[in-house]
Amino acid sequence: MMQQFIGKKMKKLFFVFAALTLLLLWGCNSKQNDYDKYKQIANQLYEVTCDAYDYDYMLKDGYGNAKYLAGCSCVKVGNYLGRNFDFVAGDAAEIVVRTTAKKDRYASVGMVGGLMWLTSDFMESGLDEDAKKIVPLLLLDGINEKGLVVEINCVNTIDVGGMTTHTNPGKPEISQLCVVKYLLDHAANADEAIELMKDIDIVNPRDVMGLISQQFELHFLIADKDKTYIVEFNNTKPDGEKIVVLEGESVMTNFYLHLADTDKNIYPDNSIGVERYRKLTANKDSVNSLDTMKKLMRSVRFSNSNRTDGEYAPGENYDNPYTCFSDHPILGKDGINYANYKEHLPKILESMERDKTMVDDILKDPKLNNPNGLWVTSHSSVYDLNNKTMSVAVYERFDRYYDYSVK
Numbered sequence: 001m002m003q004q005f006i007g008k009k010m011k012k013l014f015f016v017f018a019a020l021t022l023l024l025l026w027g028c029n030s031k032q033n034d035y036d037k038y039k040q041i042a043n044q045l046y047e048v049t050c051d052a053y054d055y056d057y058m059l060k061d062g063y064g065n066a067k068y069l070a071g072c073s074c075v076k077v078g079n080y081l082g083r084n085f086d087f088v089a090g091d092a093a094e095i096v097v098r099t100t101a102k103k104d105r106y107a108s109v110g111m112v113g114g115l116m117w118l119t120s121d122f123m124e125s126g127l128d129e130d131a132k133k134i135v136p137l138l139l140l141d142g143i144n145e146k147g148l149v150v151e152i153n154c155v156n157t158i159d160v161g162g163m164t165t166h167t168n169p170g171k172p173e174i175s176q177l178c179v180v181k182y183l184l185d186h187a188a189n190a191d192e193a194i195e196l197m198k199d200i201d202i203v204n205p206r207d208v209m210g211l212i213s214q215q216f217e218l219h220f221l222i223a224d225k226d227k228t229y230i231v232e233f234n235n236t237k238p239d240g241e242k243i244v245v246l247e248g249e250s251v252m253t254n255f256y257l258h259l260a261d262t263d264k265n266i267y268p269d270n271s272i273g274v275e276r277y278r279k280l281t282a283n284k285d286s287v288n289s290l291d292t293m294k295k296l297m298r299s300v301r302f303s304n305s306n307r308t309d310g311e312y313a314p315g316e317n318y319d320n321p322y323t324c325f326s327d328h329p330i331l332g333k334d335g336i337n338y339a340n341y342k343e344h345l346p347k348i349l350e351s352m353e354r355d356k357t358m359v360d361d362i363l364k365d366p367k368l369n370n371p372n373g374l375w376v377t378s379h380s381s382v383y384d385l386n387n388k389t390m391s392v393a394v395y396e397r398f399d400r401y402y403d404y405s406v407k
Contacts, residue, residue, distance in 0.1 A: 037049070038095070038123060040124075041402055042394065042400070042402070043120070043395075044091070044092070044093055044094055044120050044394055044395060045093075045094050045096070045392075045402065046093055046094070046095045046096070047095070047096040047098070048095060048096070048097060048098070048135070048136075049097075049098040049099070049100065050097055050099055050135070050136030051099060051100055051102075053136040053137055053181075054133065055137065055174055055175070055181075055182065057133050057137070072086050072152075072154060072253065073086070073153075073252075073253050073273065073276045073277075073280060073297070074141075074151050074153060074251070074253075075250060075251045075252075075293075075296065075297075076149075076221065076228050076250045077250065077284050077285075077287040077293065078225075078287070079225050079384060079385045079386040080289070080290060080293045080382065080385070081149050081151075081221075081223055081293075081382070081383040082294070082296060082297040082380070082381070082383075083141045083151045083221075083297070084297050084300060084301065084302065084377045084379075085111065085113055085114060085140050085377065085378050085380075085381075086302035086376070086377050087114045087302075087376065091119040091120050091121065092113060092114060092115060092118055092378065093113070093118050093119060093120055093122075094111060094112070094113040094379045094392075095112040095113065095118075095135060096109065096110075096111060096392065096404060097109070097110055097112055097136055097139060098404075099136070099181075099184075101145060104186075105185045105186070106144040106148075106184065106185060106188070107144060107145040108139075108145065108181075108184040108185070109142060109143060109404045109405075109406050110141055110181075110184065110390070111139065111140050111141050111142065111379055111381055111390075111392060112136075112139060112140060113140060113379050114140070114378060115135075115138070118131065118135070136181065137175075137178045137181050138177055138178070139180040139184065140152055140180065141381050142181070142184050142390070143184070143383050143385070143388055143389075143390055143406060144184040144185075144187075144388075144406060145388060145406045145407070146187075146188040146189060146224070146388075147189075147224050147225055147385045147388050148187055148189055148190060148192075148223070149221075149222070149224070149385060150179075150180045150184055150193065150220060150221070150222050150223075151180065151220070152179075152219070152221075153218065153219055153221075153252055153253060153254055154216050154217075154218060154254055155216065155217060155218065155219045155232070155254055155255060155272075156216060156254070156255070156268075156270040156272060157216060157217050157233075158270045159256055159259055159268040159270050160232075160234045160235050160236060160259070161234070161235040162235050163216070163217050164202075164204060164217060164233035164234070164235045164242050165203060166201055166202075166203050166239065166242075167197075167200075167202040167203075167233065167239075167240075167243050168198070168199075168202075168239065168242075169239055170201065171199060171200050172201065173200070173201045174200045174201070174203070175202075175203055175204070176204045176217060176218050177218075179197070179202060179220065180220075182196070182200075183196060183222065189224045189226075189227070190222050190224045190226075190228065190229055191227065193222045194229055194231070194245055197220075197231060198243060202243075217233060219232040219233070219256070219257075220232075221250075221252045223250075223385065225385045225386055227247070228247075228248060228249065228250050229245055229247055229249075230245075230246040230249045230252055230257055231244070231245055231246075232244045232246070232257065232258050234258070246258055251281050251284065253272070253273030253274070253276045253277040253280075254271070254272035254273035255267055255268055255271035255273060255274065255277070256271075262277070262281070276300045279299065279300055280296065280300060283296055283299070284296065290382055290384055290391060293382045294382050294393075294401065297380045297382065298380070298398050301376075301377040301380070301396050301398075302377045302396075303376050303377070303396055376395060377395075377396050378394065378395060379392055379393065379395075380393045380394075380396075380398070382401070388405060388406040388407055389403060389404065389405045389406070390403070390404045390405075391403050391404075392404070
């Protein structure tokens with residue numbers, strides 16, 4: 001009798017243990033696949049919570065699917081920060097990425113976009129493994145639970161001796177494209193973010209920017225409610241000193257600020273976005289709320305780049321349908337000038353032909369979101385650093401913002 005009782009007891013324990021094991025395995029599988037659950041919020045806007053990602057993946061296999069070349073504008077005024085991510089009009093998805101807090105990581109929310117292959121059709125058909133691995137790492141801008149905001153813009157590297165492939169050789173490597181996510185995960189404020197950047201090796205070893213990518217990299221605006229920094233790289237400096245930190249600068253577009261004297265109207269030879277910089281600087285004092293920041297960022301939307309009605313100064317009226325860079329030495333509206341690029345000419349010609357084909361295809365696309373020109377603000381994010389919120393509008397649909405909170 002006792003043996004029969006024990007047998008029944010053991011069977012019951014076995015089934016309980018089996019059930020718990022299945023639940024545990026299901027829970028682990030659910031956690032690993034959090035980033036499968038992409039939710040469509042609006043046309044070309046998606047949302048996902050990503051809690052499993054690997055920074056090292058971008059140092060190995062992820063680069064091939066992460067190509068950017070973009071304008072961009074950013075300004076911080078008081079507790080508010082606005083950023084426009086400017087890119088080619090098309091069907092690329094913009095993605096709100098949430099990350100929950102863990103013992104060694106802060107919660108955050110931010111934006112991913114500009115991946116030409118990550119179209120709305122692709123999102124609807126289901127994401128492949130590469131997409132799942134890289135999407136959470138490629139934040140273009142975001143805010144964490146402590147009120148730290150980080151964002152990136154594209155910048156021409158010719159004025160600093162070319163692309164900086166390593167900032168601190170021998171230290172832990174993080175891809176330039178992953179730095180926004182890395183800082184939001186691990187820094188509580190702007191000062192901590194700067195120290196983290198100095199304590200890692202920020203690498204940019206491959207063609208990641210698309211069009212003439214060998215000449216472009218990123219610079220960063222890092223801010224909390226009390227401090228603002230712009231971080232740039234200078235490849236002419238020795239290892240360990242390639243990071244240049246500018247404290248107090250609050251406007252950033254697409255030229256190296258550490259080489260400019262904006263008060264004297266002096267800019268590096270290969271500057272891009274000077275007029276957007278001037279417009280933001282001249283009007284930033286009008287910002288005293290989220291709504292006034294939204295209005296300011298709308299005034300520098302990228303479709304204005306094709307305007308000829310005088311809203312922008314002549315330097316920002318772009319006649320060349322294949323480029324937004326009217327003041328760029330290669331791609332200017334007066335024609336292509338390769339004088340400074342003889343050593344890179346074969347690669348540039350190949351890249352230009354490839355990207356011209358891409359642009360032609362986009363212009364023929366019936367789903368083109370900006371029929372008056374190629375360039376568009378793919379997303380405009382406005383952050384409230386005090387309340388830890390993000391409001392985002394996509395593809396210049398400024399009549400509708402979507403609101404998110406880290407709390």
